[in-house]
Amino acid sequence: MTILVVGSVGLDDLETPLGTRRNVLGGACAYFATAASLYTNVGMVAVVGQDFPQEYVDFFASRNIDLRGLQIAPGKTFRWAGRYEKSMGDAITLDTQLNVFADFHPQIPDDLRDSPFVFLANIDPDLQIEVLQQMRAPRLTALDSMNYWMAHKRASLTRAMSMVDIVLLNESEVRLYAGDENLLAAARTVLDLGPRALVIKRGEHGSLLLVHGDGQELGLFVAPAYPVDPVVDPTGAGDSFAAGLMGYLAHSRDLSLGGLRRAMAHGSVVASFTVQGFGTERLQTLTLSDIEQRYRALCALSYFDRMPDTLLDVLKTTIK
Amino acid sequence: MTILVVGSVGLDDLETPLGTRRNVLGGACAYFATAASLYTNVGMVAVVGQDFPQEYVDFFASRNIDLRGLQIAPGKTFRWAGRYEKSMGDAITLDTQLNVFADFHPQIPDDLRDSPFVFLANIDPDLQIEVLQQMRAPRLTALDSMNYWMAHKRASLTRAMSMVDIVLLNESEVRLYAGDENLLAAARTVLDLGPRALVIKRGEHGSLLLVHGDGQELGLFVAPAYPVDPVVDPTGAGDSFAAGLMGYLAHSRDLSLGGLRRAMAHGSVVASFTVQGFGTERLQTLTLSDIEQRYRALCALSYFDRMPDTLLDVLKTTIK
Numbered sequence: 034m035t036i037l038v039v040g041s042v043g044l045d046d047l048e049t050p051l052g053t054r055r056n057v058l059g060g061a062c063a064y065f066a067t068a069a070s071l072y073t074n075v076g077m078v079a080v081v082g083q084d085f086p087q088e089y090v091d092f093f094a095s096r097n098i099d100l101r102g103l104q105i106a107p108g109k110t111f112r113w114a115g116r117y118e119k120s121m122g123d124a125i126t127l128d129t130q131l132n133v134f135a136d137f138h139p140q141i142p143d144d145l146r147d148s149p150f151v152f153l154a155n156i157d158p159d160l161q162i163e164v165l166q167q168m169r170a171p172r173l174t175a176l177d178s179m180n181y182w183m184a185h186k187r188a189s190l191t192r193a194m195s196m197v198d199i200v201l202l203n204e205s206e207v208r209l210y211a212g213d214e215n216l217l218a219a220a221r222t223v224l225d226l227g228p229r230a231l232v233i234k235r236g237e238h239g240s241l242l243l244v245h246g247d248g249q250e251l252g253l254f255v256a257p258a259y260p261v262d263p264v265v266d267p268t269g270a271g272d273s274f275a276a277g278l279m280g281y282l283a284h285s286r287d288l289s290l291g292g293l294r295r296a297m298a299h300g301s302v303v304a305s306f307t308v309q310g311f312g313t314e315r316l317q318t319l320t321l322s323d324i325e326q327r328y329r330a331l332c333a334l335s336y337f338d339r340m341p342d343t344l345l346d347v348l349k350t351t352i353k
Numbered sequence: 354m355t356i357l358v359v360g361s362v363g364l365d366d367l368e369t370p371l372g373t374r375r376n377v378l379g380g381a382c383a384y385f386a387t388a389a390s391l392y393t394n395v396g397m398v399a400v401v402g403q404d405f406p407q408e409y410v411d412f413f414a415s416r417n418i419d420l421r422g423l424q425i426a427p428g429k430t431f432r433w434a435g436r437y438e439k440s441m442g443d444a445i446t447l448d449t450q451l452n453v454f455a456d457f458h459p460q461i462p463d464d465l466r467d468s469p470f471v472f473l474a475n476i477d478p479d480l481q482i483e484v485l486q487q488m489r490a491p492r493l494t495a496l497d498s499m500n501y502w503m504a505h506k507r508a509s510l511t512r513a514m515s516m517v518d519i520v521l522l523n524e525s526e527v528r529l530y531a532g533d534e535n536l537l538a539a540a541r542t543v544l545d546l547g548p549r550a551l552v553i554k555r556g557e558h559g560s561l562l563l564v565h566g567d568g569q570e571l572g573l574f575v576a577p578a579y580p581v582d583p584v585v586d587p588t589g590a591g592d593s594f595a596a597g598l599m600g601y602l603a604h605s606r607d608l609s610l611g612g613l614r615r616a617m618a619h620g621s622v623v624a625s626f627t628v629q630g631f632g633t634e635r636l637q638t639l640t641l642s643d644i645e646q647r648y649r650a651l652c653a654l655s656y657f658d659r660m661p662d663t664l665l666d667v668l669k670t671t672i673k
Contacts, residue, residue: 119534120534214370214439214440215582215583216580217582218582235558238558238559239558239575239577241580254655254657255580255654256655257559257575257655260536262535262536262537263535263538291657294657297657298657328658332658332659332660332661333661333664334573334574334575335574335575335576335577335657336660336668337615337655338615338652339652340653341649341652341653344653348656
C-alpha cells in the first residue's frame, strides 16, 4: 500500500567525529522515502531548487518513489549543515538555508490523494494540516515534529497532532510540549489530544509506544534499539525509524497492536543501519533481506521470557 | 542458596524534587541485602558505628539476613548526603563522612566463607579482593564499582574485575575505564580482563548484558527498564538491580544464558520498585509476589515477536 510522505529534501554538510561529507542528499523526506521504498511504493511531496543534482532525482526514480509531487522551483535547494560532538547526542546546527523551502506549499497530485498511508515529516504544522486536508480517507496518518514548532506554532502543532493517528516525537520534545518532566505523564498529555498512538524516540536507548487502552500496562510497549558500534552519523535516524515503522505497517497491512510493536522493532532496525553510514549512504545499498535478518537478531537480542499466554490475544486489537 | 554481600551500610540524607529524608537507612549493602533477602538467605558483611539505630538492625534481623558479619565499631556510622536535580540523573554528593568505614576490613565469619554466591558492592577494590581471598570456591561472584576507584585504584580494580564472574558498571563508567566512547568496544575491554559477563546499567533506559561467546550477537542481551512514573528517589537503584539479578540466580539456581537474561529482567523490576520510594522505604514492604507480578508485566511490555526457534537452545548454555 502506498505511503505518501511530505517533508524536506535538501543538501547537507555533515560533520561527525568519524568524518565529514559535503553536499550530500538530506532532509527528512529523503531519508524516509529512501528507507520506506524498500517496503512499498512511496509518493514524495517536496520541493527542491534548480541546483538539485539530477543524480539524486535519478536515485529516487530508481526506487519505488513516485516523484510527481516533487516540485522543482526557481532558486536554491534547502540546505542544512550540522555537527555532532563526541557523544553523538543532538546535532549542533551550523547553518540552515530554507531557500525554496521558505515558500513551499505541498500540492498532492490527484491520484496520490487516495494514498492509504501518510507520513508528515517534520515541517511547519500548518503545512502538515494542508496535506491532511487534501487527503481522501487515508487509512493511517502519522507526523513527526520538533521543538521549534512547539515554541513558534504551538496551536497549529496541537491541531495537527489531534488530526493524525500516530505522533512521533523525541523524549525531550514530549516533555517540552507537555511542560512536564515526568515522561509518562507528558505522554498522556499528547495522547489526550486524540492520536491513537504516541511513539517516543530515545535514540540509542530505543523507543516507547503508548496507545489508549483499557489496561494501563497494555497501552505501553518498550522497544529496544539495535546496538550499533560505532555510530558513524546519527543524521536521519528518526526519519528512517519512522520509515521502518510505516513501511512495515504498509507492507504487512497489520494495524493490530502486535503489528505496531513489530513495526517499532522495524523502525529500530532501519535506524540502526542509517547511523552506520554518512547521510543516506547505507540506506542506498540496504535491502529488505538485510532488514529482516537484523530484525531476527533484534528478537534474539531482547528475548528473555515468554509472553504470558493470557495477554497474547490483546495484541490482536487493531488501532484503526 | 546464600548470597554473601559486602559493602557500605550507612545513614543517608536524601533530597529529590519530590521531597527530602534525613538519617534514613542507606549504603549499597543495605539496599542489596534488603532486596536480595526476598529471594534467598543473605549474609551481610559490613561495619556500622555505635550510633547506628537498633531499629535498622532489627529490620535486617527480621528478614533472612545473617548479621554475624556486621561489625559494630567504636565511632560514627558512614554517612552520605545527596541531591538529585529535576532530571533525576546522577546524584550530586553534598557530603560524605566515611567514619568507621575508613578503617573497615571485611571479616567473613567462617561458615559464611562457603556461601555459593558473593556480591561485592561498590567499595575499595582492595577490600573486594580481601573478601574473594577469604571465600572457599564460590559458585558465582559479582562486583560493582564506580568512577572514583577507576581514577584512584585502577590496578586494584582491574585485578578485582579479573577475579569475578560478573562485573556491573554504569554506562559512563565502562567508557571511563576503557577510555573509549564507543560503548561496545569499551565493554570488550572489560570482558577481556576475564569476567564471564559484563552488565552495563543505563538507569531508566535499561541495561545491557555482554558475555563471551562464539557468536557476537548471542553474546549480547538488551534488557528493558520497567518504566516508572514518577521516580521518587533514584538512590539505590543500581544496588537493588544487582539484588534482583543475584537474588533470581541464587533462587532459581539457573546459571544458563537464559537464566541470566531473566535475572537481568528481575534486576530491572526490583530497581523500578526501589525508585518509587525514598531510600529503602518501598523495598521494606515489597514481596516476592509483587516482583513476580511486575516481571510478568515487563514481559508483556517488551514482547514484540517470537524468539527464533533455532536460537532458543543457545540460551541453555551455562556461564559457569
